[in-house]
Amino acid sequence: MTKPQDWNDEELLSRLGVVLDDADPVPPEVVAAAKSVVPRLELELDVDTIMAEVVFDSASDELVGVRGTREATRELTLSAPGVEIELVVLSDGARRLVGQLVPPQTGTVELTSGQVVRTTHADHLGRFTFLEVPEGPIRLSCRLDADGQVVQTNWLVI
Amino acid sequence: MTERTVADLLAAVVHGDHTAFDVIVDRYVRLVWSVIRSFRLDGETAKDVSQTVWTRLYVHCGKIRQPERLAGWLSTTAKNECVRVLREQRRQVPTDMTDEWALGSTPASDESIVEDEMRRELLEAFAELSADCQQLLRLLTADDDLDYTAIAEIIDRPIGSIGPTRARCLDRLRRIMVRRAPTGDEVMDSREE
Numbered sequence: 001m002t003k004p005q006d007w008n009d010e011e012l013l014s015r016l017g018v019v020l021d022d023a024d025p026v027p028p029e030v031v032a033a034a035k036s037v038v039p040r041l042e043l044e045l046d047v048d049t050i051m052a053e054v055v056f057d058s059a060s061d062e063l064v065g066v067r068g069t070r071e072a073t074r075e076l077t078l079s080a081p082g083v084e085i086e087l088v089v090l091s092d093g094a095r096r097l098v099g100q101l102v103p104p105q106t107g108t109v110e111l112t113s114g115q116v117v118r119t120t121h122a123d124h125l126g127r128f129t130f131l132e133v134p135e136g137p138i139r140l141s142c143r144l145d146a147d148g149q150v151v152q153t154n155w156l157v158i
Numbered sequence: 159m160t161e162r163t164v165a166d167l168l169a170a171v172v173h174g175d176h177t178a179f180d181v182i183v184d185r186y187v188r189l190v191w192s193v194i195r196s197f198r199l200d201g202e203t204a205k206d207v208s209q210t211v212w213t214r215l216y217v218h219c220g221k222i223r224q225p226e227r228l229a230g231w232l233s234t235t236a237k238n239e240c241v242r243v244l245r246e247q248r249r250q251v252p253t254d255m256t257d258e259w260a261l262g263s264t265p266a267s268d269e270s271i272v273e274d275e276m277r278r279e280l281l282e283a284f285a286e287l288s289a290d291c292q293q294l295l296r297l298l299t300a301d302d303d304l305d306y307t308a309i310a311e312i313i314d315r316p317i318g319s320i321g322p323t324r325a326r327c328l329d330r331l332r333r334i335m336v337r338r339a340p341t342g343d344e345v346m347d348s349r350e351e
Contacts, residue, residue: 004336009324012332013299016284023281027201030191033205033209034209037212117174119172143220148217
């Protein structure tokens with residue numbers, strides 16, 4: 001066994017690390033509390049989530065043509081207290097979803113289609129885009145950076 | 159099993175995977191705790207600060223721009239919260255953490271008594287160091303991911319000063335140990351393998 005004066009810096013530091021861990025370990029309740037953050041906040045988040053309702057849909061507001069034909073462009077407006085989400089579904093070639101938050105603001109936007117969830121960011125003008133959006137039901141969830149408010153849509157068939 | 163990257167874990171949390179958050183907590187809880195304790199907050203306040211840091215991580219987990227620097231993000235967040243709390247408390251005298259430490263609490267059953275004694279000596283010598291040295295050494299032992307850049311940010315010192323200060327503090331620690339245990343050599347020698 002070596003003596004303290006013989007320990008080099010690395011050995012001294014590593015021994016100190018062990019000793020400090022032993023004397024002042026992370027209390028188990030600190031670990032448990034940290035892990036409880038997610039379920040607790042999700043509960044709060046659910047309460048704070050507001051739903052955005054469809055107030056305009058070009059597919060239903062336009063005169064109904066022959067059933068089954070698809071417009072190359074479909075526009076939707078969803079409204080929630082304090083914020084609107086404008087959506088354009090472009091179907092010329094690869095289907096993509098272009099969105100706009102009104103008033104313009106940044107946020108994290110999630111697109112759920114089936115089991116797949118994709119995330120993007122709305123830029124400072126409130127714009128966001130999802131490329132190659134599959135057909136079928138989708139749902140959008142947007143966490144606004146300004147106040148952390150979550151705005152969610154019901155399932156939309158696009 | 160390959161270890162999941164922090165970026166993967168954060169993305170999983172964003173998508174509602176609770177277990178991914180638990181993995182992150184397990185990975186970094188010691189680092190966060192060490193940073194908080196390096197500011198000499200008492201146990202209860204330290205727990206509050208810890209909870210604030212983890213809550214903040216969850217709220218921001220979709221917005222961490224450099225996932226590979228998560229250790230730095232966590233330590234900076236912990237530091238800012240510690241500074242805020244200390245300012246609020248306007249405390250003149252920081253808590254002497256070593257009072258709360260249970261010296262030699264670990265049973266010596268599977269360890270040599272000499273090793274145990276040396277640990278006690280090391281801890282007591284550490285307690286004699288200046289607050290600044292204690293903080294720096296504590297941070298240096300916290301986590302491999304806590305690099306000099308992050309440590310410099312936490313203690314508000316130029317990054318170039320960390321190396322020299324580290325050497326100076328360790329030298330002091332070594333000298334305190336030698337001074338405190340002048341007779342310890344005999345005990346150690348008798349146990350030498």
